[in-house]
Amino acid sequence: MSQLSVKHLLGIKYLQPADIELIFETADHFKEVINRTIKKVPSLRDVTIANLFFENSTRTKLSFELAQKRLSADVINFSVGQSSVKKGETLIDTVNNILSMKVDMVVMRHPNPGASVFLANNVNSCIINAGDGTHEHPTQALLDTYSIRERLGDVAGKKVVIVGDILHSRVALSNIFALQKLGAEVKVCGPKSLLPKHIEAVGVGIETDLRKALNWCDVANMLRVQNERMDASYFPSTREYSQQFGIDMPLLDSLDKQIVIMHPGPINRGVEITSDVADSDHAIILDQVENGVAIRMAVMYLLASKIQ
Amino acid sequence: MSQKVLLNATEITIILNRLACQLIETHLDFSNTVLVGLQPRGIYVAKRLAALLTEEYGIKNLQLGYLDITFFRDDFRRGDKVLNASKNEMEVAVEDKKVVLIDDVLYTGRSIRAALTAIQSYGRPSEIELLTLIDRRFSRHLPIQPNYRGRQVDVIKNEKVIVSWKEVDGKDVIYMVNK
Numbered sequence: 001m002s003q004l005s006v007k008h009l010l011g012i013k014y015l016q017p018a019d020i021e022l023i024f025e026t027a028d029h030f031k032e033v034i035n036r037t038i039k040k041v042p043s044l045r046d047v048t049i050a051n052l053f054f055e056n057s058t059r060t061k062l063s064f065e066l067a068q069k070r071l072s073a074d075v076i077n078f079s080v081g082q083s084s085v086k087k088g089e090t091l092i093d094t095v096n097n098i099l100s101m102k103v104d105m106v107v108m109r110h111p112n113p114g115a116s117v118f119l120a121n122n123v124n125s126c127i128i129n130a131g132d133g134t135h136e137h138p139t140q141a142l143l144d145t146y147s148i149r150e151r152l153g154d155v156a157g158k159k160v161v162i163v164g165d166i167l168h169s170r171v172a173l174s175n176i177f178a179l180q181k182l183g184a185e186v187k188v189c190g191p192k193s194l195l196p197k198h199i200e201a202v203g204v205g206i207e208t209d210l211r212k213a214l215n216w217c218d219v220a221n222m223l224r225v226q227n228e229r230m231d232a233s234y235f236p237s238t239r240e241y242s243q244q245f246g247i248d249m250p251l252l253d254s255l256d257k258q259i260v261i262m263h264p265g266p267i268n269r270g271v272e273i274t275s276d277v278a279d280s281d282h283a284i285i286l287d288q289v290e291n292g293v294a295i296r297m298a299v300m301y302l303l304a305s306k307i308q
Numbered sequence: 309m310s311q312k313v314l315l316n317a318t319e320i321t322i323i324l325n326r327l328a329c330q331l332i333e334t335h336l337d338f339s340n341t342v343l344v345g346l347q348p349r350g351i352y353v354a355k356r357l358a359a360l361l362t363e364e365y366g367i368k369n370l371q372l373g374y375l376d377i378t379f380f381r382d383d384f385r386r387g388d389k390v391l392n393a394s395k396n397e398m399e400v401a402v403e404d405k406k407v408v409l410i411d412d413v414l415y416t417g418r419s420i421r422a423a424l425t426a427i428q429s430y431g432r433p434s435e436i437e438l439l440t441l442i443d444r445r446f447s448r449h450l451p452i453q454p455n456y457r458g459r460q461v462d463v464i465k466n467e468k469v470i471v472s473w474k475e476v477d478g479k480d481v482i483y484m485v486n487k
Contacts, residue, residue, distance in 0.1 A: 002392050026392075026393065028395075029376065029378075029379075029393040029394075029395070029396070032395075032396050033379065033396075033429075036429045036430060037429060037430060037431060038428065038429035038430075039429075040429070041379035041380060041429075042379070042380060042425070043379045043380075043384050044384075046385070047385075301379075304384075304385065305384065305385055305391065307385065
């Protein structure tokens with residue numbers, strides 16, 4: 001397969017396994033590019049990309065912007081803080097106004113689930129979802145599975161546990177889809193209050209005992225507790241959460257095997273994982289960040305080739 | 309679709325030997341030279357030449373790399389074809405070296421233009437030369453000519469030159485097809 005089956009990247013749900021493989025193969029080439037003396041290629045020099053961030057972001061925004069610059073695209077940035085959205089402009093109006101400045105591609109983060117699908121149906125541009133509420137965060141899932149493939153050779157047949165706040169996490173949902181499409185086995189682990197009802201319907205196992213989950217898995221993806229999305233108390237205290245669902249070095253050492261630790265960032269050090277775990281050889285957290293640039297270059301390169 | 313053989317296996321061997329000798333004439337012991345085969349098909353010419361130089365002509369420590377030019381091409385988003393990349397294997401340093409770009413067929417010159425830009429991301433070579441096995445005369449879009457050429461051929465626009473190699477395609481032969 002030489003091109004993607006989709007025109008937008010709205011979620012992993014809409015991708016075929018072959019699409020993911022193609023993105024990985026292309027990312028391999030870009031990973032080599034970003035390790036050269038001159039880390040830039042001219043492929044997208046006639047493409048203009050708008051980064052619309054209706055919600056805060058540090059690494060995703062930086063990573064997208066760097067990927068765009070490495071591809072020689074022209075970039076405009078938009079953050080909701082300094083925009084007319086505050087004056088009551090609708091999403092479609094905002095985006096159409098930006099598109100009339102001849103923008104070819106839109107990277108959007110939005111607090112509402114489904115915002116990117118809505119946009120793709122209503123405006124005439126190529127849309128990349130950089131996280132929509134608690135729905136999906138496809139590039140994060142792609143870079144996570146790509147990092148697993150890099151560390152363990154393959155994703156198929158691997159056992160992955162996603163630990164923490166599954167309820168509020170778009171990373172969890174996208175990861176579940178991506179891992180399943182690539183043939184991995186997935187479990188989620190966390191306090192019952194942070195696991196969505198009927199999560200087993202998407203074909204994942206549930207485990208509420210972290211030690212058991214870690215002994216089962218090859219990879220543990222530790223999600224951040226998203227205090228900002230919590231409208232109620234989901235667990236008694238941070239201290240209790242970290243005692244039950246946080247990983248420290250003694251816990252890792254007591255396992256029967258060596259496992260890989262991932263974290264999508266930003267880390268709450270001492271809550272999900274302790275500092276010594278985050279900085280140990282088990283963790284591939286910084287590899288994830290590096291791979292994020294290569295993956296995003298691959299996604300934008302492949303989608304740009306489909307722009308008419 | 310008609311086919312005409314341009315070069316058979318014996319002729320290819322003779323030409324490769326001649327090209328190897330011409331390279332030695334200019335580059336002597338190759339201590340300051342890097343051979344760079346262009347992906348995807350130029351790498352087979354480069355491999356053959358490198359094997360000849362090392363085995364037949366006793367050149368030691370020959371430096372060989374493979375360069376992919378996909379991301380530097382000027383026809384991205386200009387055709388129906390999606391451009392898929394091949395692997396770069398440029399473990400050799402090109403800074404201040406004499407680089408010989410190696411490809412199988414020189415046609416419009418656009419790939420070579422892309423290669424000239426692509427090689428820069430690995431450093432600044434002191435000189436860049438071009439070697440091609442087949443040179444399609446009168447079809448250049450850019451002012452690019454080879455320093456070393458295997459065979460010059462006259463091929464019109466709707467004809468295509470196919471280079472097939474024993475190691476990948478079953479036999480050594482170069483033919484022309486009418487599309």
